[in-house]
Amino acid sequence: MNEPMERIRLRNFMDSSEGWGREQGRKVYPALLDLVETRPGAMIFKVSLEGVKRIDISFASETIVELARRYRGKKGFCFIDLVDPDMAENWDAAAARKAQPLVSWDHGKARTLGVSPSQGTLGAFEFALKRPRTRAAEFAAATKDMSIANASTKFKQLWEQGFLLRRDDVAESGGVEYSYYRIG
Amino acid sequence: MDCTIHLPPRWVNAETLEGALCSAGHGPHGATTTAFVFPGGCKIMIDAAVRLLSLCNQLDASTGRVRLDFEEGESGVMGYLNRMGFFDELSPNAEVSPARPTISGAEVHGGSNPGLVEIANINHKARDQALPGRLTDAVVLACGRRRDVDELGGAAFTVFAELIDNVFSHSQTPLDGYAALQVYPKGDSLQVAVSDSGLGIMQTLRPALKTEYPSLAGLSDTALLVEVFRQGLSRHGADRGCGLQGSAAKAIKFRADLDVRLPGTRVALKPGKGGYATAHCQDNLPLVWGTHICFTFRLD
Numbered sequence: 465m466n467e468p469m470e471r472i473r474l475r476n477f478m479d480s481s482e483g484w485g486r487e488q489g490r491k492v493y494p495a496l497l498d499l500v501e502t503r504p505g506a507m508i509f510k511v512s513l514e515g516v517k518r519i520d521i522s523f524a525s526e527t528i529v530e531l532a533r534r535y536r537g538k539k540g541f542c543f544i545d546l547v548d549p550d551m552a553e554n555w556d557a558a559a560a561r562k563a564q565p566l567v568s569w570d571h572g573k574a575r576t577l578g579v580s581p582s583q584g585t586l587g588a589f590e591f592a593l594k595r596p597r598t599r600a601a602e603f604a605a606a607t608k609d610m611s612i613a614n615a616s617t618k619f620k621q622l623w624e625q626g627f628l629l630r631r632d633d634v635a636e637s638g639g640v641e642y643s644y645y646r647i648g
Numbered sequence: 649m650d651c652t653i654h655l656p657p658r659w660v661n662a663e664t665l666e667g668a669l670c671s672a673g674h675g676p677h678g679a680t681t682t683a684f685v686f687p688g689g690c691k692i693m694i695d696a697a698v699r700l701l702s703l704c705n706q707l708d709a710s711t712g713r714v715r716l717d718f719e720e721g722e723s724g725v726m727g728y729l730n731r732m733g734f735f736d737e738l739s740p741n742a743e744v745s746p747a748r749p750t751i752s753g754a755e756v757h758g759g760s761n762p763g764l765v766e767i768a769n770i771n772h773k774a775r776d777q778a779l780p781g782r783l784t785d786a787v788v789l790a791c792g793r794r795r796d797v798d799e800l801g802g803a804a805f806t807v808f809a810e811l812i813d814n815v816f817s818h819s820q821t822p823l824d825g826y827a828a829l830q831v832y833p834k835g836d837s838l839q840v841a842v843s844d845s846g847l848g849i850m851q852t853l854r855p856a857l858k859t860e861y862p863s864l865a866g867l868s869d870t871a872l873l874v875e876v877f878r879q880g881l882s883r884h885g886a887d888r889g890c891g892l893q894g895s896a897a898k899a900i901k902f903r904a905d906l907d908v909r910l911p912g913t914r915v916a917l918k919p920g921k922g923g924y925a926t927a928h929c930q931d932n933l934p935l936v937w938g939t940h941i942c943f944t945f946r947l948d
Contacts, residue, residue, distance in 0.1 A: 479777070480778070480781075481778070482778075482781045482805075482807045484777065484780050484781075484813065485809060485812075485813035485816070485817075486813065486817065487775070487816070487817075488777070512928065517781075518781065518784070518805045519807075520780070520805065520806050520809035520810055520813070520891075520894075521806065521810060521891060521894040522809070522810060522813055522891055523809075541696025548802070548803075549799070549802075550798070550799060550803065550805075550806075551802070551900075553802075553897075553898075554806060557893075557894045557897070557934070561880070601706065641725075
């Protein structure tokens with residue numbers, strides 16, 4: 465079952481097609497926040513940049529990057545149509561400054577902006593990206609010499625750093641088991 | 649006490665302007681009257697023009713008299729400055745010889761030369777939200793035949809947006825700032841200049857160094873400036889300060905030189921491995937308030 469997703473068209477929150485500076489970003493941010501707060505059931509927000517002609521790093525920092533940082537671990541934000549390489553660089557720079565990963569999807573392929581997973585968690589992250597939801601036991605079963613405990617540690621790290629989301633689930637044994645979700 | 653600054657009878661860029669300021673002995677700040685003399689054959693590049701404008705208005709604001717003498721009248725460099733809108737932004741108290749132009753060249757021709765963008769005013773009281781985009785559109789228009797025009801436009805927007813936003817956010821002065829650009833086809837270059845008359849990067853950054861970046865507190869102004877552009881520093885802490893760093897990252901793709909004038913220092917940076925590195929540095933320069941930044945993009 466897919467987790468509820470909502471779509472954000474960033475241009476709808478901007479006065480013009482160009483996003484410039486912290487001041488403009490800080491005017492847009494409350495409206496974005498309001499949208500998220502009025503969608504309490506949504507876990508993942510897909511951000512469309514349709515109609516956004518240009519943004520600078522400061523605007524990026526104050527809008528989607530700050531939103532992602534605020535909800536890190538609880539809700540996730542990803543781009544679905546980021547095709548302009550120059551704009552991607554600016555989102556990347558802003559996200560890197562705040563150590564906030566942001567995933568950008570392009571025809572089913574994911575690219576991480578801002579921060580990359582460490583070498584030790586990269587395999588787990590790539591495994592998680594291939595499916596909407598996964599569990600530590602699934603990764604452990606699919607990976608040579610990987611214990612469930614080790615897999616669980618890796619996924620937990622990715623969740624804490626903002627690469628994945630997490631929900632409590634009931635394990636077959638009846639206890640609590642975490643499900644990890646890619647963002648997008 | 650009077651100060652007379654003679655500009656040379658040839659192209660004047662930021663470096664040449666500095667030479668002229670130094671040759672005048674004591675700097676213009678503190679003088680009763682400052683005269684800038686433009687001889688025949690003098691031509692001025694946009695980086696020098698924007699700094700000169702800021703300086704003239706600073707001197708006027710500190711109650712000094714300012715006079716600009718154009719020996720060739722409107723047929724020389726005065727005509728170019730008029731075309732740029734220099735006199736539209738120059739304090740009305742400044743005296744212009746032989747006479748201030750009666751018609752603004754910028755108003756008449758504004759926007760018609762894709763290689764030149766008239767001096768844009770950065771007014772703290774009325775923020776022009778379209779300014780970075782308008783300057784960028786001019787770059788795209790001027791360089792429309794280039795295959796990398798989209799990339800160049802993207803880089804220009806980031807540079808303009810971040811530099812001008814800094815003027816609003818950090819300069820802490822009621823005096824206007826200025827932005828302008830010029831494409832120099834023969835030189836295969838594009839100059840992007842932003843100038844303000846505020847406190848200067850160091851004066852706004854240094855008070856925060858001990859708490860935010862203690863390991864950098866002992867650096868000289870020049871070394872600290874390199875770090876500002878290399879790793880990004882901000883008086884607001886580690887999750888800010890990406891504006892100048894981001895601008896530098898864009899400009900380096902076009903092998904842009906970077907020239908920064910601060911109240912007593914001028915630093916010329918050239919792109920190298922890992923970012924910008926100091927190519928040339930001058931200290932103990934005549935006082936010019938503010939931060940004056942120019943990127944010169946290579947278009948060849």
